[in-house]
Amino acid sequence: MSKYLVNLKINNIPVSVEEGTTILDAAKQLNFKIPTLCNHPDLSIAGNCRVCVVEVKGQRLLAASCATPVSEGMEISTNSEKVRSSRKHVIELLLSEHNADCTKCYKNGNCELQELSNEYRVGDHLFLDLVRAKDKIVDISSPSIAKDDSKCIRCQRCVRTCDELQAVGALAVVHKGDHQKISTFLNKPLNEVVCTNCGQCINRCPTAALTERNYIEEVWNAINNPEIHVVVQTAPAVRVGLGEDLGLEPGHRVTGKMVAALKHLGFDSVLDTDFTADLTIMEEGTELLTRLKKALVDGEKVALPMMTSCSPGWIKFQEHIYPNLLENLSTCKSPQQMFGALAKTYYAQKKGLNPKNMISVSIMPCTAKKFECDRPEMRSSGFQDVDYVLTTRELARMIKQAGIDFEKLHDENYDSILGESTGAAVIFGATGGVMEAALRTAYEIVTGREVPFTNLNILPARGMQGVKEASVRINNVLPQWSFLEGVELNVAIAHGLANAKVLMDAVSAGTANYHFIEVMACPGGCIGGGGQPIPTSPEIRKKRADAIYSEDEHMTLRKSHENPEVQQIYKDFLHEPLGHKSHDLLHTHYKARKRY
Amino acid sequence: MSKTDVLIKELVTKYGKNRNSLMPVLQGVVQSEKCLSEETLISIARELELSAAEVYGTASFYTFLDTVPRGKNIIRICKTITCHMKGKDEIILALENMLRIKVGETTHDKKFTLLTANCLGWCHKGPVMLVNNEVFPEINVQKSIEIIEKFSKETA
Numbered sequence: 001m002s003k004y005l006v007n008l009k010i011n012n013i014p015v016s017v018e019e020g021t022t023i024l025d026a027a028k029q030l031n032f033k034i035p036t037l038c039n040h041p042d043l044s045i046a047g048n049c050r051v052c053v054v055e056v057k058g059q060r061l062l063a064a065s066c067a068t069p070v071s072e073g074m075e076i077s078t079n080s081e082k083v084r085s086s087r088k089h090v091i092e093l094l095l096s097e098h099n100a101d102c103t104k105c106y107k108n109g110n111c112e113l114q115e116l117s118n119e120y121r122v123g124d125h126l127f128l129d130l131v132r133a134k135d136k137i138v139d140i141s142s143p144s145i146a147k148d149d150s151k152c153i154r155c156q157r158c159v160r161t162c163d164e165l166q167a168v169g170a171l172a173v174v175h176k177g178d179h180q181k182i183s184t185f186l187n188k189p190l191n192e193v194v195c196t197n198c199g200q201c202i203n204r205c206p207t208a209a210l211t212e213r214n215y216i217e218e219v220w221n222a223i224n225n226p227e228i229h230v231v232v233q234t235a236p237a238v239r240v241g242l243g244e245d246l247g248l249e250p251g252h253r254v255t256g257k258m259v260a261a262l263k264h265l266g267f268d269s270v271l272d273t274d275f276t277a278d279l280t281i282m283e284e285g286t287e288l289l290t291r292l293k294k295a296l297v298d299g300e301k302v303a304l305p306m307m308t309s310c311s312p313g314w315i316k317f318q319e320h321i322y323p324n325l326l327e328n329l330s331t332c333k334s335p336q337q338m339f340g341a342l343a344k345t346y347y348a349q350k351k352g353l354n355p356k357n358m359i360s361v362s363i364m365p366c367t368a369k370k371f372e373c374d375r376p377e378m379r380s381s382g383f384q385d386v387d388y389v390l391t392t393r394e395l396a397r398m399i400k401q402a403g404i405d406f407e408k409l410h411d412e413n414y415d416s417i418l419g420e421s422t423g424a425a426v427i428f429g430a431t432g433g434v435m436e437a438a439l440r441t442a443y444e445i446v447t448g449r450e451v452p453f454t455n456l457n458i459l460p461a462r463g464m465q466g467v468k469e470a471s472v473r474i475n476n477v478l479p480q481w482s483f484l485e486g487v488e489l490n491v492a493i494a495h496g497l498a499n500a501k502v503l504m505d506a507v508s509a510g511t512a513n514y515h516f517i518e519v520m521a522c523p524g525g526c527i528g529g530g531g532q533p534i535p536t537s538p539e540i541r542k543k544r545a546d547a548i549y550s551e552d553e554h555m556t557l558r559k560s561h562e563n564p565e566v567q568q569i570y571k572d573f574l575h576e577p578l579g580h581k582s583h584d585l586l587h588t589h590y591k592a593r594k595r596y
Numbered sequence: 597m598s599k600t601d602v603l604i605k606e607l608v609t610k611y612g613k614n615r616n617s618l619m620p621v622l623q624g625v626v627q628s629e630k631c632l633s634e635e636t637l638i639s640i641a642r643e644l645e646l647s648a649a650e651v652y653g654t655a656s657f658y659t660f661l662d663t664v665p666r667g668k669n670i671i672r673i674c675k676t677i678t679c680h681m682k683g684k685d686e687i688i689l690a691l692e693n694m695l696r697i698k699v700g701e702t703t704h705d706k707k708f709t710l711l712t713a714n715c716l717g718w719c720h721k722g723p724v725m726l727v728n729n730e731v732f733p734e735i736n737v738q739k740s741i742e743i744i745e746k747f748s749k750e751t752a
Binding site: 194 | 641642646650656657663
């Protein structure tokens with residue numbers, strides 16, 4: 001199909017762009033920056049904030065460049081006096097309804113509205129301050145997300161995120177006129193509604209209306225208490241995101257520096273969630289093979305396809321929206337919670353520590369993990385298994401507070417035990433990674449051979465396509481797995497809950513023929529998590545994913561079952577996957593929740 | 597299945613299971629039930645496969661789609677400029693005294709809810725009062741009290 005080119009002039013410079021291009025994108029091609037607030041590369045066009053207005057010759061009114069397609073012969077000015085003064089007015093009007101306590105604000109320095117106010121030198125208050133006192137009451141009902149309506153400029157990025165990317169619809173525009181606000185069903189607190197705590201709204205909020213609940217002070221207090229042994233674990237995706245908040249370009253791998261920084265901050269032991277990611281593969285892989293055996297050999301009715309359970313946003317989504325499919329979820333806890341349970345049992349025993357005097361902190365690319373660690377099921381060590389969850393952003397802030405020159409740090413290694421990991425674990429951070437890691441191990445367990453993909457790279461599982469499918473034929477199996485001889489294992493992968501919904505509808509309708517499904521709640525997987533540095537975009541997530549796969553390539557061990565610490569823990573402590581100890585510490589259950 | 601659920605199912609069958617049907621379904625329920633309860637909003641969301649927040653967002657936009665329980669009769673006094681100049685304040689005051697409630701409230705016996713409304717389009721014959729779906733133009737204090745007394749007698 002041939003594309004029509006449209007000729008126009010922007011700021012007197014001729015340009016030809018494809019039909020349907022917006023003025024905003026056409027200007028971008030000429031490197032003219034037009035400010036935006038409601039526009040976001042991941043979302044549909046809203047055109048409601050009006051800061052992107054431009055002048056179109058012959059038109060009386062200014063046009064919103066994000067929502068206006070180009071037309072032949074258009075002459076556009078992106079920066080005339082009229083445009084500049086209108087934009088300034090728009091910003092001033094937005095500020096009149098915004099609680100501009102910038103110096104005290106959590107997003108100070110990373111706020112799109114603040115940046116624009118600075119750029120346009122908004123000084124005198126032309127308009128009355130319309131922020132109502134009652135809007136200053138922040139909703140902190142959720143352990144993951146804080147919602148401050150007094151900071152909201154009603155750009156509705158969050159509403160579109162929740163709806164379009166996540167198919168959750170926890171947020172909507174309610175009431176009208178000067179009472180209009182972004183709210184929930186019947187204005188209920190966030191912890192009572194369908195919110196999955198994924199935090200994607202936070203990643204796209206241009207102001208501080210939506211932020212993570214931060215636990216920085218609590219963690220400092222723990223570190224500063226000499227009686228307390230503080231262990232910290234770091235999720236795979238943090239090491240490819242953290243640099244962005246500390247002055248580096250997206251796609252930098254900063255594993256060694258991050259470990260060094262954590263040691264500088266004063267954590268007693270710096271350990272790796274990747275260790276329990278490897279352990280997850282052992283447990284979840286065995287669980288899948290057990291379910292398949294029950295279905296194929298014993299003729300038992302078991303829930304298939306089995307679905308991954310690493311992503312707490314995805315778990316809560318299922319609990320709210322598809323309670324009929326809870327049986328399909330793997331009973332494995334997420335790597336974070338497996339780690340938590342082992343830190344206060346196995347690790348404490350080995351190190352001769354009283355778990356009562358331990359605080360377990362995890363650094364996650366995720367806001368839903370804050371909710372997860374708070375779940376009543378997550379206390380199998382006899383204590384809260386993970387005490388505090390910090391996002392990548394919160395860790396970056398602590399590093400800044402400690403005055404650490406991050407870029408100049410020398411790489412350091414994780415402590416032991418619970419610090420060893422493989423490449424299979426690190427790819428947990430990207431969509432398809434859990435599947436790839438599981439296949440690397442499960443295929444080898446069943447056949448005694450490596451997966452039939454070049455250099456262990458299972459490419460069909462990779463990439464940013466919303467739903468991915470792959471089939472692996474299993475031939476020449478080891479004798480004990482004879483029931484799998486010739487079986488074609490069908491798997492599917494989804495990232496972003498809207499994509500997951502497509503798969504779940506197919507599973508519910510019985511039209512899907514999968515054995516195993518991986519879902520990560522966030523676009524791109526954990527690398528695009530709700531706790532990762534802001535901003536986010538498809539390009540940024542691509543760079544982080546590339547960094548994850550390069551981290552994998554650089555590892556000596558790339559299969560979970562080869563992790564020596566994993567082999568050790570089965571020998572010394574757990575004895576076997578799905579065994580009694582595993583059942584007590586590493587597995588969990590789910591509960592149906594309300595659908596609003 | 598509750599009576600309301602049956603009604604919602606009927607309305608969805610009548611108007612179709614798509615986003616466009618949300619308004620007529622909401623209106624249909626309000627017409628028979630006066631108010632959209634939490635359960636009703638959830639049922640509508642389920643039937644139309646919309647998020648409950650979106651259904652609430654739509655309902656909360658419209659003054660005439662109530663999400664809080666109202667009295668058997670809803671009195672709305674136009675509060676916009678023309679009716680204001682023609683003395684709507686006096687009428688409101690009189691009705692507040694008569695019914696012993698403030699604007700926005702419902703009488704103890706649940707017979708009346710007193711509300712104000714934006715322009716009802718009867719500026720030429722203001723001040724105007726709407727009781728349920730009936731328009732009463734060119735009212736004054738005396739007339740408005742008589743009208744409400746009549747409604748009071750008719751309401752068991």
